[in-house]
Every structure is written in C-alpha cells, then in structure tokens.
Amino acid sequence: MNEMGLDLTGKVALVTGGSRGLGKAIAMAMAGKGAHVVICGRKQENLDQAVADLHEKGVEVAAFRANVGLPDEVANLFQSIEARFGKLDILVNNVGMNILTPSVAMADDGLWDKIITTNLKGTFLTSRGAVPLMRKVGRGKIINISSIAARKAAMGMGIYCVAKAGVDMLTRVLAVELAQDHITVNAVAPCMVRTQFSQPFWSNESLLKQIAAGIPMGRIAEPDDVVGTVLFLSSDLADFVTGEIMTVDGGAMA
Ligand SMILES: NC(=O)c1ccc[n+]([C@@H]2O[C@H](COP(=O)([O-])OP(=O)(O)OC[C@H]3O[C@@H](n4cnc5c(N)ncnc54)[C@H](OP(=O)(O)O)[C@@H]3O)[C@@H](O)[C@H]2O)c1
Incomplete structure (x- = not known):
C-alpha cells in the first residue's frame, strides 16, 4: 500500500461544475x-x-469556462488544461442538473434532451476528453457524481433518475474499457445534499423533516459529507477499486 495515502501533491484534477455546491467543496478539499x-x-x-x-x-x-454538454467547448477545455498543465490525473464529473417535471406529461420535450445531455452525455464527453491526457501519465482516476436517484424513482425527477442510472452504467462500461490503461472509473451516489440544486426541497421545513425521516442518520448530507469518499476514490488508496458505485446517504438506501 502507498503510505502517502490521501496525498494528491502534484496531481492535476479537473472538477466539472466546481463553481458552487458539491463541486466547490471537492475542489477545495483536493487543493488542500x-x-x-x-x-x-x-x-x-x-x-x-x-x-x-x-x-x-x-x-x-484555475477556472475555464465550458459547458460539458457541448463537444466543442469540452475539446477547448482539455486543450486549455494540456496547455497549462501538460497532463490530467483526476477527473471529477460533478456537473448535474434537474428541472422538476413529470416525465410523461412533460410540457416541453426539450427538457428530456437538456437533462440527459447535461447529466449523461456531458459525463461521457468529459471522460472521453480526459483519457488522452491520462494515457500520457500512464494512469488516471475518473469519479462520477451520481445519485441515489439512479436506483430510486423520485416524483418530478424522472428524467434525472434515468440520466443518473445511465451514469452508473457508463461508470461500469468505462471501468472495463479503461482498466488496461490503469484508469479507474468509479461513482459516488449521495442522497440529498444541501446545495443550490436541492434548495427547493431543504428550504421547506416540513418537506425537509419528511426527507430526513427517510434517512436513518436523520439528516440530509452537507457537501463535506460527500468529499471524503471522492478523495478516497481519487487517491492511490483506491488503485484496485474500479466500476464501483459508492453510496453516501446516511443509510437511506439500506
Ligand atoms: N444536491 C443534491 O441534493 C444532490 C444529490 C445527489 C446527487 N447530486 C449531484 O451532485 C452533483 C453536484 O450538484 P450540486 O448539488 O452541487 O449542484 P449545483 O449547486 O447546482 O452546482 C452545479 C454546478 O455545475 C455547473 N454546471 C451546471 N450545468 C453545467 C454544464 N452544462 N456545464 C458545465 N457546468 C455546469 C454550475 O455552474 P454554472 O451554472 O455556472 O454552469 C455549478 O457550478 C450533481 O451531479 C448532482 O446531480 C446532488
């Protein structure tokens, strides 16, 4: 075992959607x-x-503007990273979004494309973009931020649930495809995390109580509750872990 454990000194890490919420907490922890x-x-x-x-x-x-759902912007992002750092060791596919809508009675068909593109295609595009830079290093770590919504349907979040289920399978597919390159691919699946994304739920006190009641540990997650698992998966400690989806949910799915 590498005694350096969780040390990421000298590693280059891209955290997509790192400008707020969970991504920002992960970015801060990795820099730390x-x-x-x-x-x-x-x-x-x-x-x-x-x-x-x-x-x-x-x-x-460092910050680069890019929409992960747009192939040209993703290509520019990786060109900028290569120009600045010459390599990439860690990719955290953290971008995710939802627009509350019923699936079948969806008012705007474009929502399907937007939610699937941002959550699923975006995760694919950035993973694909990262691989050549990781191959240069001879190894790499990809961590996808999934959700327990990948395994449990939630009202108003149907398309997001489908997209996150796709992220879970993409995690396994890429783990198998990239194992020979010493690139591990894992996912972290949190329950509700207190961020802007989930604000409509946790800012309503009675709804929050109802949600917390479904979590054995009696509360929703804070961003820092999720960070440790992401750090572990991005470190040398997890070198033989790949294709795994680690649930961080206070026991909600237990
Ligand atoms: N919060 C929860 O309850 C919860 C639970 C389970 C899983 N998750 C997952 O955790 C991850 C982080 O969520 P969060 O709660 O931290 O969300 P958030 O607070 O809404 O932050 C989302 C971040 O992603 C960026 N972003 C959104 N769309 C983008 C795109 N197309 N391209 C590039 N950047 C984009 C946003 O910046 P811009 O707006 O400037 O683009 C922002 O930095 C997501 O994958 C989410 O599905 C969240």
Whole structure:
C-alpha cells in the first residue's frame, strides 16, 4: 500500500461544475491535499466568484469556462488544461442538473434532451476528453457524481433518475474499457445534499423533516459529507477499486 495515502501533491484534477455546491467543496478539499485543481462551469461570473472565494480561504484554483454538454467547448477545455498543465490525473464529473417535471406529461420535450445531455452525455464527453491526457501519465482516476436517484424513482425527477442510472452504467462500461490503461472509473451516489440544486426541497421545513425521516442518520448530507469518499476514490488508496458505485446517504438506501 502507498503510505502517502490521501496525498494528491502534484496531481492535476479537473472538477466539472466546481463553481458552487458539491463541486466547490471537492475542489477545495483536493487543493488542500496538494492537487492543482481546475474547475469549469457555464457562467464566467460563477467561476470568478468561486476563484475569489477559494483564494480568500488560501486555495488557488484555475477556472475555464465550458459547458460539458457541448463537444466543442469540452475539446477547448482539455486543450486549455494540456496547455497549462501538460497532463490530467483526476477527473471529477460533478456537473448535474434537474428541472422538476413529470416525465410523461412533460410540457416541453426539450427538457428530456437538456437533462440527459447535461447529466449523461456531458459525463461521457468529459471522460472521453480526459483519457488522452491520462494515457500520457500512464494512469488516471475518473469519479462520477451520481445519485441515489439512479436506483430510486423520485416524483418530478424522472428524467434525472434515468440520466443518473445511465451514469452508473457508463461508470461500469468505462471501468472495463479503461482498466488496461490503469484508469479507474468509479461513482459516488449521495442522497440529498444541501446545495443550490436541492434548495427547493431543504428550504421547506416540513418537506425537509419528511426527507430526513427517510434517512436513518436523520439528516440530509452537507457537501463535506460527500468529499471524503471522492478523495478516497481519487487517491492511490483506491488503485484496485474500479466500476464501483459508492453510496453516501446516511443509510437511506439500506
Ligand atoms: N444536491 C443534491 O441534493 C444532490 C444529490 C445527489 C446527487 N447530486 C449531484 O451532485 C452533483 C453536484 O450538484 P450540486 O448539488 O452541487 O449542484 P449545483 O449547486 O447546482 O452546482 C452545479 C454546478 O455545475 C455547473 N454546471 C451546471 N450545468 C453545467 C454544464 N452544462 N456545464 C458545465 N457546468 C455546469 C454550475 O455552474 P454554472 O451554472 O455556472 O454552469 C455549478 O457550478 C450533481 O451531479 C448532482 O446531480 C446532488
């Protein structure tokens, strides 16, 4: 076993959607372990804000604007990373979104494409983009942020559930395809995490109580509850773990 454990010194890590929420917490934790961290997102103002917030906490990250659902922007993102750092060791596919809608009675058919593209195709595009840079290093770690919604249908989140189920299978498929390259591919599946994404749920006190009642540990997750598992999977400690979906849910799925 590598005694350095969770040390990420000298590693280059891309955290997609690192400008707020869970991605920002992961970016901060990885930088704290010595990694050179790159974040990306669609909106420059969110990236600027995140870079400034993290700088105030003594953490320096690089930020590149990119929509993970758009192949050209993903290609530019990896070109920028190669130009700046020359390699990539870790990819955290953290971008995810949902628009609350029933599936069958969906008012706008475009929602299907938007939700599937952002959550699933985006995870594929960035993984595909990362592989050549990881092959240069001779190894790599891909960690996909899935959800317990991949295994448990939730009202208003049907398309998101389907997309995240796709992310789980993509995790297994890429784990098998990339094992020979010493690139591990795993996923982390949280329950509700207190971020902007889930605010409509946790900001309603009675709804929050109802959700917490379904979680044996009696509360929803904070971003920091999820970070440790992502760090583990991105470290040398997890070198022989691949194709795994690690649930971080206070026992909700137990
Ligand atoms: N919060 C929860 O309850 C929960 C539970 C289980 C799993 N998850 C998963 O955890 C991950 C992080 O979610 P979160 O709660 O931290 O979400 P969040 O607070 O909404 O943050 C999403 C981040 O992704 C960026 N983003 C959104 N669409 C993008 C795109 N197409 N291309 C590039 N960046 C994009 C956003 O920045 P811009 O808006 O500037 O693009 C932002 O930085 C997601 O995969 C989500 O599905 C969340």
